[in-house]
Amino acid sequence: MAVIGDVLALGTSLERSSPAYVRGRLKFRVGQLVYVAFSLDEGVMGFAFPREEREALVGGDPRKFQLPSASDLRFNWVHADLAALEAGEARELVVDAWRMVVPQKLSRAYDLAHPHGPG
Template identity: 40%
Template sequence: MVTPEELHTLALALPEAHERPAWGRACFRVKDKIFASMSPDGVEVAVKVAEDERHALVAGDPDTFSVPPHYRNWSMVVIQLATVEPDELRELLTEAWRTTAPKRLLAAFDAG
């Protein structure tokens, strides 16, 4: 289980990550591009993922991962905070950040 506070800590620990709300959700961004967003009730988080990984996550654990209709055309998977393992969420957030961050920031992150 991951609490909303732990989610904030994990997301904001990434280089130059910041939070700016949108659509009533806490949105985590790098260079003002969203890589994750938490539901207003703090129950779930939508995280940017590759299409093939999204399908694998949902198929492997449909109680934790889903793709609601409003995310079908976006590269996002919805994760239930009550059932996701903290290390798995950290990894998914890091990969989401990596696919969103500018190249120079990614290079600095990888270098150090």
């Protein structure tokens, strides 16, 4: 079972990433681009994810993953139930979402510095 604390240090340590609280909700962003956001109760993590792959992700494990609200379907976004995720899985989702909003050179540098993933 993952909790917000499992990804908090990671989200603040990724290059160009910064935490922000918006209406009481923690979000991680690069510049103005939000790549991870948590629900007020911290039970759901929304994250950037390729639109063309999200149906497969949600369909593959609907207990863990859900589509965003209808008004957010235009964005590259998916929701995950943190209680259904393992801590390492949550960290991988954060890094993958971060990769969507940073230049490839930062993503490659992260891979060199962390050859075994975010841990």
